[in-house]
Amino acid sequence: MNEANSILKAFVWLIPFLPMFGTLLIAIGFISGKNRGEAGEQQTTLIANGTAMLSLLIVLAVDLHAVIIGIPGHLQLAQWFSSGDYQVNLSFNLDAFALVMMTLVAVISVLMIRFSVNYMHREAGYQRFFMIMNLFMGAMLLIVMAGNVVLTFTGWELAGVSSYLLIAYVYDRPVAAQNATRVFITNRIG
Known part of the structure; x- marks a missing residue:
């Protein structure tokens, strides 16, 4: 059982x-000019679908671990910093609710990315869209x-920025830019 938890900790x-x-891979390919235009759509699709599917497979493996061995619970990955008796750890909370939500987010994201491949074909910002979706x-x-405020805040900020970028995807339309700005301000102020 301890070996299973160490394997889980290595991959979670x-x-x-x-x-x-x-x-990051899509951005590097775009900046270097390797996956631009219609010719780069296949490489972008492979990266976006591949990383999303691998993530989903690991989520399903964690779900299987929870069914067979038991719910992992709180999993500490590393210590971020400490000062005297106070320490901040980088940790994941893998309770039953988190496992259900992880599975839901991963499945819906994979389906959205897969559907978007056909829908976004030959769009000018194809690579940009999949970069932001990932x-x-x-x-x-x-x-x-x-499992703590540090990772929650980091995820929240990344979700806020990426939702702004997804809403403003068609930035030449004033309504999209206005709505994206409204969402960004709402995320900041509350």
Whole structure:
């Protein structure tokens, strides 16, 4: 059982960070000119779908672990900093509610990314859209899994920025830009 928890601890951090890594790969490919235009759509699709699906598979493996061995509970990954008796740890909360929400977020995100491939074909901002979608997926998973305020705040900020960018995707339409600004301000003020 202890070995299963160490294996879980080794892979669980990949759940929110694989989609974020996909964001980084798409951005690097776009900046370097390797996946621009219609020719780069296949590479972008492979990265976006691949990282999202891998994340979903790890979520399903954690769900299977919860069914067979038991719910993992609070999982401490590392210590961020400490000062005297006070310490802030980077940890994930993997209780029953978090597992259900992780599965829901991962399944819906994979379906959205898969559907968007056909819908966004030949759009000017194809790579930008999938870069932001993967960032949004990673941020939502980070919010759901966070075991402390530091990770919750990080996920919340990333979700706020990526939702702003998704709403303002068609930035040449004034309504989209206004709505994105309204959402961004609402996320900041409350």
